[in-house]
Amino acid sequence: MQLSKKTLTTNLPAGIQQPSENSFFLPEKILQFGTSVLLRGLSDYFVDKANRNGIFNGRIVVVKSTDSGGTDAFDKQDNLYTLCVRGIEIGENVEENIIVSAISRVLSAKQQWQEILDCVTNPQLQVIISNTTEVGIQLVKESISEGVPSSYPAKLLAVLYKRYQTFNGSAESGMVIVPTELLTDNGKKLKAIILELSAYNQLEPSFINWLQQHNRFCNSLVDRIVPGKPPADLLATFEKELGYKDELLIMSEVYRLWAIEGDEKVKEVLSFAASDKGVVIEKDIEIYKELKLRLLNGTHTLACGLGYLSGINTVREGMENAELAQYITDVMLAEIAPAIPYPLPENAAVDFGQQVLTRFRNPYMQHQWISITLQYSSKLKMRIVPILHQYYKLFNTVPQHCALGFAAYILFTKPVKKEGGKYYGSFNGTDYHINDDKAGYFYELWQNTVPEQIVAKVLRDRELWDADLSALEGFEDAVTEKFYAIQEHGALNVLSSLQAIK
Known part of the structure:
Protein backbone atom coordinates (compact mmCIF):
# COMPACT_ATOMS: atom_id res chain seq x y z
CA MET A 1 0.00 0.00 0.00
CA LYS A 283 15.98 40.98 16.51
CA ASP A 284 19.51 39.53 16.53
CA ILE A 285 20.26 35.86 15.79
CA GLU A 286 24.03 36.19 15.32
CA ILE A 287 24.94 34.00 18.29
CA TYR A 288 22.79 31.13 17.00
CA LYS A 289 24.33 31.47 13.56
CA GLU A 290 27.94 31.53 14.68
CA LEU A 291 27.65 28.58 17.03
CA LYS A 292 25.89 26.37 14.51
CA LEU A 293 27.72 27.51 11.38
CA ARG A 294 31.19 27.09 12.86
CA LEU A 295 30.87 24.17 15.29
CA LEU A 296 28.40 21.89 13.55
CA ASN A 297 28.67 22.85 9.88
CA GLY A 298 32.33 23.83 10.02
CA THR A 299 33.29 20.55 11.68
CA HIS A 300 31.21 18.62 9.15
CA THR A 301 33.01 20.42 6.32
CA LEU A 302 36.53 19.83 7.63
CA ALA A 303 35.80 16.16 8.39
CA CYS A 304 33.71 15.05 5.40
CA GLY A 305 36.50 14.45 2.89
CA LEU A 306 38.70 12.99 5.59
CA GLY A 307 35.93 10.62 6.68
CA TYR A 308 35.22 9.50 3.14
CA LEU A 309 38.90 8.95 2.33
CA SER A 310 39.17 6.90 5.53
CA GLY A 311 36.61 4.46 4.17
CA ILE A 312 34.03 5.53 6.75
CA ASN A 313 30.57 6.13 5.33
CA THR A 314 28.60 8.07 7.93
CA VAL A 315 29.06 10.61 10.71
CA ARG A 316 27.84 8.12 13.30
CA GLU A 317 30.37 5.51 12.11
CA GLY A 318 33.00 8.23 12.31
CA MET A 319 32.14 8.77 15.97
CA GLU A 320 32.60 5.04 16.54
CA ASN A 321 36.10 5.14 15.05
CA ALA A 322 38.58 6.24 17.73
CA GLU A 323 40.88 8.18 15.41
CA LEU A 324 38.23 10.05 13.45
CA ALA A 325 36.13 10.73 16.57
CA GLN A 326 39.17 12.26 18.27
CA TYR A 327 39.87 14.39 15.20
CA ILE A 328 36.27 15.64 15.13
CA THR A 329 36.39 16.47 18.84
CA ASP A 330 39.75 18.22 18.64
CA VAL A 331 39.07 20.26 15.51
CA MET A 332 35.76 21.40 16.95
CA LEU A 333 36.71 22.21 20.53
CA ALA A 334 40.43 23.04 20.27
CA GLU A 335 40.62 24.91 16.95
CA ILE A 336 37.16 26.12 15.86
CA ALA A 337 35.59 26.93 19.24
CA PRO A 338 38.27 29.37 20.46
CA ALA A 339 38.46 31.09 17.07
CA ILE A 340 34.80 31.87 16.38
CA PRO A 341 34.93 35.48 15.13
CA TYR A 342 32.11 36.70 17.36
CA PRO A 343 32.00 37.61 21.07
CA LEU A 344 30.34 34.78 22.96
CA PRO A 345 29.37 34.21 26.60
CA GLU A 346 31.92 32.20 28.55
CA ASN A 347 31.76 28.47 27.80
CA ALA A 348 29.00 28.97 25.17
CA ALA A 349 31.08 27.46 22.37
CA VAL A 350 32.29 24.47 24.38
CA ASP A 351 28.81 23.77 25.78
CA PHE A 352 27.25 23.93 22.31
CA GLY A 353 30.10 21.83 20.89
CA GLN A 354 29.53 19.08 23.46
CA GLN A 355 25.86 19.07 22.49
CA VAL A 356 26.82 18.72 18.82
CA LEU A 357 29.12 15.79 19.56
CA THR A 358 26.21 14.04 21.27
CA ARG A 359 24.07 14.67 18.19
CA PHE A 360 26.80 13.24 15.95
CA ARG A 361 26.65 10.03 18.00
CA ASN A 362 22.90 9.60 17.47
CA PRO A 363 22.61 5.87 16.66
CA TYR A 364 19.61 6.47 14.41
CA MET A 365 21.25 8.94 12.04
CA GLN A 366 22.88 7.66 8.86
CA HIS A 367 24.33 10.97 7.66
CA GLN A 368 26.59 10.15 4.72
CA TRP A 369 29.95 11.91 4.54
CA ILE A 370 29.63 11.96 0.76
CA SER A 371 26.41 13.98 0.97
CA ILE A 372 28.12 16.55 3.21
CA THR A 373 30.72 17.17 0.46
CA LEU A 374 28.03 18.97 -1.60
CA GLN A 375 29.51 22.36 -2.58
CA TYR A 376 32.62 21.53 -0.57
CA SER A 377 34.60 24.56 -1.79
CA SER A 378 32.05 27.25 -0.97
CA LYS A 379 31.38 25.67 2.43
CA LEU A 380 35.09 25.74 3.37
CA LYS A 381 35.35 29.34 2.25
CA MET A 382 32.34 30.51 4.22
CA ARG A 383 32.62 28.36 7.33
CA ILE A 384 36.34 27.83 7.90
CA VAL A 385 38.40 30.59 6.27
CA PRO A 386 37.21 33.18 8.85
CA ILE A 387 38.17 30.68 11.58
CA LEU A 388 41.68 30.37 10.12
CA HIS A 389 42.22 34.12 10.16
CA GLN A 390 40.91 34.46 13.70
CA TYR A 391 42.98 31.50 14.93
CA TYR A 392 46.16 33.07 13.56
CA LYS A 393 45.21 36.41 15.04
CA LEU A 394 44.81 34.82 18.48
CA PHE A 395 47.54 32.18 18.50
CA ASN A 396 49.84 32.90 15.50
CA THR A 397 50.41 29.21 14.85
CA VAL A 398 49.14 26.52 12.48
CA PRO A 399 45.83 24.85 13.40
CA GLN A 400 47.03 21.36 12.48
CA HIS A 401 43.59 19.73 12.37
CA CYS A 402 42.30 22.41 9.99
CA ALA A 403 45.38 21.87 7.83
CA LEU A 404 44.57 18.17 7.64
CA GLY A 405 40.99 18.98 6.67
CA PHE A 406 42.23 21.15 3.79
CA ALA A 407 44.64 18.44 2.63
CA ALA A 408 41.79 15.91 2.50
CA TYR A 409 39.63 18.43 0.62
CA ILE A 410 42.25 18.92 -2.09
CA LEU A 411 42.63 15.16 -2.54
CA PHE A 412 38.88 14.51 -2.49
CA THR A 413 38.25 17.12 -5.19
CA LYS A 414 40.74 15.50 -7.59
CA PRO A 415 38.65 14.48 -10.62
CA VAL A 416 39.81 11.40 -12.48
CA LYS A 417 37.15 11.58 -15.19
CA LYS A 418 34.36 13.67 -16.65
CA GLU A 419 31.12 12.12 -17.86
CA GLY A 420 27.91 13.81 -18.92
CA GLY A 421 29.08 17.16 -17.60
CA LYS A 422 29.82 15.68 -14.17
CA TYR A 423 33.18 15.11 -12.53
CA TYR A 424 34.20 12.02 -10.60
CA GLY A 425 36.94 11.18 -8.15
CA SER A 426 38.03 7.67 -7.18
CA PHE A 427 38.72 5.98 -3.85
CA ASN A 428 39.55 2.29 -3.37
CA GLY A 429 38.44 1.54 -6.92
CA THR A 430 35.05 3.22 -6.53
CA ASP A 431 34.10 6.39 -8.38
CA TYR A 432 32.27 9.16 -6.54
CA HIS A 433 30.58 12.32 -7.79
CA ILE A 434 32.38 15.57 -6.95
CA ASN A 435 29.21 17.62 -6.49
CA ASP A 436 30.90 21.00 -6.34
CA ASP A 437 30.65 24.06 -8.60
CA LYS A 438 34.46 24.18 -8.60
CA ALA A 439 34.86 20.61 -9.88
CA GLY A 440 35.65 21.87 -13.39
CA TYR A 441 38.32 24.15 -11.96
CA PHE A 442 39.95 21.21 -10.20
CA TYR A 443 39.73 19.05 -13.33
CA GLU A 444 41.67 21.64 -15.31
CA LEU A 445 44.08 22.19 -12.44
CA TRP A 446 45.01 18.51 -12.13
CA GLN A 447 45.25 18.16 -15.91
CA ASN A 448 47.60 21.11 -16.36
CA THR A 449 49.61 21.34 -13.15
CA VAL A 450 52.44 19.21 -11.85
CA PRO A 451 51.42 17.51 -8.57
CA GLU A 452 54.08 19.34 -6.59
CA GLN A 453 52.32 22.67 -7.28
CA ILE A 454 48.72 21.62 -6.64
CA VAL A 455 48.50 22.56 -2.96
CA ALA A 456 50.24 25.89 -3.46
CA LYS A 457 47.99 26.87 -6.37
CA VAL A 458 44.82 25.97 -4.48
CA LEU A 459 45.73 27.81 -1.29
CA ARG A 460 46.96 30.89 -3.14
CA ASP A 461 43.87 31.18 -5.35
CA ARG A 462 42.05 34.34 -4.26
CA GLU A 463 39.02 33.48 -6.38
CA LEU A 464 38.49 30.38 -4.25
CA TRP A 465 38.99 31.98 -0.83
CA ASP A 466 38.90 35.76 -1.25
CA ALA A 467 42.34 35.54 0.35
CA ASP A 468 45.81 34.05 -0.14
CA LEU A 469 45.90 31.30 2.46
CA SER A 470 49.63 30.79 1.92
CA ALA A 471 50.08 34.13 3.67
CA LEU A 472 49.18 32.37 6.93
CA GLU A 473 52.62 31.44 8.21
CA GLY A 474 53.30 27.72 8.01
CA PHE A 475 49.81 26.80 6.76
CA GLU A 476 50.83 25.89 3.21
CA ASP A 477 53.71 23.71 4.48
CA ALA A 478 51.40 21.93 6.93
CA VAL A 479 48.73 21.25 4.29
CA THR A 480 51.37 20.06 1.82
CA GLU A 481 52.92 17.69 4.35
CA LYS A 482 49.53 16.17 5.20
CA PHE A 483 48.52 16.05 1.53
CA TYR A 484 51.46 13.78 0.73
CA ALA A 485 51.03 11.79 3.94
CA ILE A 486 47.42 10.89 3.04
CA GLN A 487 48.51 9.88 -0.45
CA GLU A 488 51.32 7.67 0.88
CA HIS A 489 49.89 6.22 4.09
CA GLY A 490 46.12 6.67 3.88
CA ALA A 491 43.83 9.02 5.81
CA LEU A 492 43.32 6.76 8.84
CA ASN A 493 47.05 6.33 9.41
CA VAL A 494 47.53 10.10 9.19
CA LEU A 495 44.76 10.55 11.76
CA SER A 496 46.54 8.13 14.08
CA SER A 497 49.86 9.93 13.71
CA LEU A 498 48.19 13.27 14.36
CA GLN A 499 46.88 12.01 17.70
CA ALA A 500 50.27 10.49 18.56
CA ILE A 501 52.08 13.84 18.32
CA LYS A 502 49.58 15.74 20.48
Missing part, protein backbone atom coordinates in the same frame (compact mmCIF):
# COMPACT_ATOMS: atom_id res chain seq x y z
CA GLN A 2 1.38 3.39 -1.05
CA LEU A 3 0.99 6.39 1.23
CA SER A 4 -1.81 8.68 0.03
CA LYS A 5 -5.01 10.22 1.37
CA LYS A 6 -6.64 6.84 0.87
CA THR A 7 -4.11 5.27 3.24
CA LEU A 8 -5.45 7.45 6.03
CA THR A 9 -8.82 5.69 5.83
CA THR A 10 -7.25 2.33 6.69
CA ASN A 11 -6.40 1.02 10.13
CA LEU A 12 -2.79 2.13 10.49
CA PRO A 13 -0.69 0.99 13.45
CA ALA A 14 -1.09 2.94 16.67
CA GLY A 15 1.32 5.76 17.35
CA ILE A 16 1.45 7.25 13.86
CA GLN A 17 0.59 10.94 13.97
CA GLN A 18 -1.96 11.37 11.18
CA PRO A 19 -3.34 14.59 9.68
CA SER A 20 -6.91 15.59 10.20
CA GLU A 21 -9.30 15.74 7.24
CA ASN A 22 -9.51 19.50 7.78
CA SER A 23 -5.80 19.96 7.07
CA PHE A 24 -6.36 19.30 3.35
CA PHE A 25 -8.64 22.32 3.04
CA LEU A 26 -6.41 24.93 4.66
CA PRO A 27 -5.47 27.92 2.46
CA GLU A 28 -2.05 28.23 0.86
CA LYS A 29 -0.01 30.74 2.88
CA ILE A 30 3.60 29.86 2.03
CA LEU A 31 5.49 29.62 -1.25
CA GLN A 32 8.57 27.42 -0.80
CA PHE A 33 11.46 27.22 -3.26
CA GLY A 34 13.06 23.81 -2.85
CA THR A 35 12.06 20.24 -2.01
CA SER A 36 15.12 19.56 0.14
CA VAL A 37 14.91 17.11 3.01
CA LEU A 38 16.01 19.92 5.32
CA LEU A 39 12.95 22.01 4.50
CA ARG A 40 10.66 18.99 4.76
CA GLY A 41 12.22 17.91 8.05
CA LEU A 42 12.31 21.34 9.67
CA SER A 43 10.26 24.28 8.36
CA ASP A 44 7.49 22.13 6.86
CA TYR A 45 7.45 20.11 10.09
CA PHE A 46 6.92 23.29 12.12
CA VAL A 47 4.04 24.38 9.87
CA ASP A 48 2.46 20.94 10.08
CA LYS A 49 2.74 20.92 13.87
CA ALA A 50 1.18 24.38 14.08
CA ASN A 51 -1.71 23.29 11.87
CA ARG A 52 -2.36 20.31 14.16
CA ASN A 53 -2.56 22.75 17.07
CA GLY A 54 -4.91 25.11 15.22
CA ILE A 55 -2.36 27.95 15.22
CA PHE A 56 -1.14 28.77 11.69
CA ASN A 57 -3.81 27.06 9.60
CA GLY A 58 -2.05 27.30 6.27
CA ARG A 59 -0.33 25.09 3.72
CA ILE A 60 2.73 25.31 1.52
CA VAL A 61 3.07 25.47 -2.27
CA VAL A 62 6.46 24.01 -3.16
CA VAL A 63 8.47 25.02 -6.23
CA LYS A 64 10.80 22.39 -7.64
CA SER A 65 13.48 24.36 -9.45
CA THR A 66 15.93 21.69 -10.59
CA ASP A 67 15.61 19.90 -13.90
CA SER A 68 16.25 16.46 -12.42
CA GLY A 69 13.23 14.32 -11.62
CA GLY A 70 9.71 15.64 -11.46
CA THR A 71 6.86 16.03 -9.05
CA ASP A 72 5.55 12.48 -9.58
CA ALA A 73 6.36 11.14 -6.11
CA PHE A 74 4.52 14.02 -4.48
CA ASP A 75 1.57 13.69 -6.87
CA LYS A 76 1.35 9.95 -6.29
CA GLN A 77 1.23 10.44 -2.51
CA ASP A 78 -1.13 13.46 -2.49
CA ASN A 79 1.88 15.47 -1.24
CA LEU A 80 2.01 13.47 1.99
CA TYR A 81 5.26 12.14 3.42
CA THR A 82 6.42 10.52 6.64
CA LEU A 83 8.93 12.11 8.98
CA CYS A 84 10.55 9.59 11.33
CA VAL A 85 12.10 11.43 14.28
CA ARG A 86 14.70 9.41 16.13
CA GLY A 87 17.07 10.30 18.94
CA ILE A 88 17.42 11.19 22.60
CA GLU A 89 15.98 14.27 24.30
CA ILE A 90 16.61 15.06 27.98
CA GLY A 91 17.82 11.51 28.47
CA GLU A 92 14.68 9.96 26.99
CA ASN A 93 14.52 7.89 23.82
CA VAL A 94 12.32 9.53 21.18
CA GLU A 95 10.65 7.68 18.32
CA GLU A 96 7.96 9.60 16.42
CA ASN A 97 6.34 8.80 13.08
CA ILE A 98 4.53 11.80 11.62
CA ILE A 99 2.54 11.90 8.38
CA VAL A 100 3.13 15.49 7.29
CA SER A 101 0.33 17.19 5.35
CA ALA A 102 1.71 20.74 5.24
CA ILE A 103 2.37 20.67 1.48
CA SER A 104 -0.60 21.39 -0.77
CA ARG A 105 1.09 21.23 -4.19
CA VAL A 106 4.49 20.74 -5.77
CA LEU A 107 4.98 22.71 -9.00
CA SER A 108 7.79 22.42 -11.52
CA ALA A 109 9.42 25.75 -12.33
CA LYS A 110 10.34 24.46 -15.75
CA GLN A 111 6.88 23.22 -16.69
CA GLN A 112 4.43 25.15 -14.50
CA TRP A 113 5.89 28.62 -14.26
CA GLN A 114 2.60 30.43 -14.90
CA GLU A 115 0.91 28.47 -12.12
CA ILE A 116 3.71 29.52 -9.78
CA LEU A 117 3.22 33.17 -10.69
CA ASP A 118 -0.52 32.77 -10.17
CA CYS A 119 0.13 31.59 -6.59
CA VAL A 120 1.06 35.09 -5.46
CA THR A 121 -2.23 36.53 -6.65
CA ASN A 122 -3.70 34.83 -3.57
CA PRO A 123 -3.96 37.50 -0.82
CA GLN A 124 -3.57 34.85 1.91
CA LEU A 125 -0.10 33.94 0.65
CA GLN A 126 2.25 35.99 2.84
CA VAL A 127 5.48 34.01 3.22
CA ILE A 128 8.28 32.85 0.91
CA ILE A 129 10.97 30.45 2.13
CA SER A 130 13.84 28.82 0.28
CA ASN A 131 16.68 26.37 0.47
CA THR A 132 18.62 26.39 -2.78
CA THR A 133 22.09 25.60 -1.27
CA GLU A 134 24.67 28.29 -0.65
CA VAL A 135 25.35 28.78 -4.37
CA GLY A 136 21.65 29.37 -5.05
CA ILE A 137 21.77 32.92 -3.73
CA GLN A 138 23.95 34.46 -6.40
CA LEU A 139 23.46 37.32 -8.81
CA VAL A 140 22.75 36.21 -12.36
CA LYS A 141 21.87 39.18 -14.54
CA GLU A 142 18.89 37.94 -16.52
CA SER A 143 15.48 39.04 -17.67
CA ILE A 144 12.48 38.08 -15.57
CA SER A 145 10.06 38.51 -18.46
CA GLU A 146 11.54 36.16 -21.05
CA GLY A 147 10.47 32.68 -19.99
CA VAL A 148 11.52 30.97 -16.76
CA PRO A 149 14.48 32.68 -15.06
CA SER A 150 17.38 30.33 -14.33
CA SER A 151 18.48 31.59 -10.92
CA TYR A 152 16.51 31.56 -7.70
CA PRO A 153 16.84 35.34 -7.09
CA ALA A 154 15.46 36.06 -10.57
CA LYS A 155 12.56 33.67 -9.98
CA LEU A 156 11.88 35.38 -6.68
CA LEU A 157 11.97 38.82 -8.30
CA ALA A 158 9.49 37.69 -10.95
CA VAL A 159 7.18 36.39 -8.22
CA LEU A 160 7.43 39.60 -6.20
CA TYR A 161 6.84 41.76 -9.27
CA LYS A 162 3.71 39.76 -10.07
CA ARG A 163 2.57 40.29 -6.48
CA TYR A 164 3.18 44.03 -6.76
CA GLN A 165 1.25 44.28 -10.01
CA THR A 166 -1.67 42.22 -8.75
CA PHE A 167 -2.24 44.31 -5.61
CA ASN A 168 -1.12 47.69 -6.98
CA GLY A 169 1.74 47.91 -4.54
CA SER A 170 -0.42 47.94 -1.41
CA ALA A 171 1.30 47.78 1.95
CA GLU A 172 -0.76 44.74 2.91
CA SER A 173 0.55 42.76 -0.06
CA GLY A 174 4.15 42.80 1.17
CA MET A 175 5.74 39.42 1.88
CA VAL A 176 7.91 37.95 4.62
CA ILE A 177 10.85 36.28 2.84
CA VAL A 178 12.95 33.82 4.82
CA PRO A 179 15.90 32.16 3.07
CA THR A 180 17.36 29.17 4.93
CA GLU A 181 20.54 28.81 2.89
CA LEU A 182 23.60 28.58 5.13
CA LEU A 183 25.01 31.98 4.24
CA THR A 184 25.97 34.76 6.59
CA ASP A 185 23.23 37.42 6.45
CA ASN A 186 21.31 35.35 3.92
CA GLY A 187 18.28 37.65 4.02
CA LYS A 188 20.32 40.82 3.51
CA LYS A 189 22.30 39.25 0.68
CA LEU A 190 19.16 38.05 -1.06
CA LYS A 191 17.57 41.49 -0.77
CA ALA A 192 20.68 43.18 -2.20
CA ILE A 193 20.63 40.82 -5.19
CA ILE A 194 16.91 41.41 -5.73
CA LEU A 195 17.45 45.17 -5.75
CA GLU A 196 20.33 44.87 -8.23
CA LEU A 197 18.26 42.60 -10.46
CA SER A 198 15.39 45.09 -10.28
CA ALA A 199 17.68 47.78 -11.64
CA TYR A 200 18.97 45.42 -14.33
CA ASN A 201 15.37 44.72 -15.41
CA GLN A 202 14.60 48.47 -15.32
CA LEU A 203 11.61 48.01 -13.03
CA GLU A 204 9.77 51.14 -11.99
CA PRO A 205 10.74 53.15 -8.90
CA SER A 206 7.34 52.55 -7.28
CA PHE A 207 8.06 48.80 -7.30
CA ILE A 208 11.48 49.38 -5.73
CA ASN A 209 9.82 51.46 -3.04
CA TRP A 210 7.22 48.73 -2.37
CA LEU A 211 9.97 46.13 -2.27
CA GLN A 212 11.94 48.03 0.35
CA GLN A 213 9.11 49.42 2.44
CA HIS A 214 6.64 46.56 2.64
CA ASN A 215 8.64 43.34 2.26
CA ARG A 216 10.77 41.86 5.00
CA PHE A 217 13.86 39.86 4.05
CA CYS A 218 14.77 37.97 7.23
CA ASN A 219 18.17 36.50 8.02
CA SER A 220 17.63 33.00 9.32
CA LEU A 221 19.47 29.94 10.53
CA VAL A 222 18.32 26.33 10.40
CA ASP A 223 19.73 23.56 12.55
CA ARG A 224 18.50 20.01 12.34
CA ILE A 225 20.31 16.96 11.04
CA VAL A 226 18.03 15.54 8.36
CA PRO A 227 20.01 12.87 6.50
CA GLY A 228 16.99 12.13 4.35
CA LYS A 229 15.79 8.81 3.03
CA PRO A 230 17.11 5.92 5.14
CA PRO A 231 19.20 3.10 3.65
CA ALA A 232 17.16 0.37 1.94
CA ASP A 233 17.24 -2.05 4.87
CA LEU A 234 16.15 0.55 7.41
CA LEU A 235 13.52 1.91 5.02
CA ALA A 236 12.09 -1.59 4.66
CA THR A 237 11.93 -1.88 8.46
CA PHE A 238 10.13 1.44 8.75
CA GLU A 239 7.63 0.59 6.04
CA LYS A 240 6.88 -2.74 7.67
CA GLU A 241 6.20 -0.98 10.97
CA LEU A 242 4.11 1.73 9.32
CA GLY A 243 2.07 -0.59 7.12
CA TYR A 244 2.61 1.36 3.89
CA LYS A 245 5.29 2.35 1.38
CA ASP A 246 6.53 5.93 1.21
CA GLU A 247 8.88 7.13 -1.52
CA LEU A 248 9.33 10.42 0.31
CA LEU A 249 9.97 9.10 3.83
CA ILE A 250 12.75 10.94 5.64
CA MET A 251 14.46 10.75 9.02
CA SER A 252 15.59 13.51 11.33
CA GLU A 253 17.11 13.91 14.76
CA VAL A 254 15.05 15.26 17.65
CA TYR A 255 16.95 18.56 17.99
CA ARG A 256 15.54 21.39 15.90
CA LEU A 257 16.18 25.12 15.61
CA TRP A 258 14.96 27.73 13.16
CA ALA A 259 16.24 31.13 14.27
CA ILE A 260 14.70 34.02 12.33
CA GLU A 261 15.66 37.67 12.56
CA GLY A 262 12.50 39.70 12.70
CA ASP A 263 10.22 42.22 14.38
CA GLU A 264 6.69 42.00 15.75
CA LYS A 265 5.21 42.02 12.24
CA VAL A 266 7.31 39.01 11.30
CA LYS A 267 6.15 37.23 14.47
CA GLU A 268 2.56 37.99 13.56
CA VAL A 269 2.88 36.56 10.04
CA LEU A 270 4.98 33.57 11.09
CA SER A 271 2.47 32.56 13.75
CA PHE A 272 3.51 28.90 13.43
CA ALA A 273 6.47 29.82 15.66
CA ALA A 274 4.18 29.57 18.68
CA SER A 275 3.78 25.81 18.18
CA ASP A 276 7.37 24.78 18.94
CA LYS A 277 10.23 26.08 21.07
CA GLY A 278 12.55 25.28 18.16
CA VAL A 279 11.36 28.37 16.27
CA VAL A 280 13.05 31.51 17.59
CA ILE A 281 12.19 34.97 16.23
CA GLU A 282 14.48 37.67 17.61
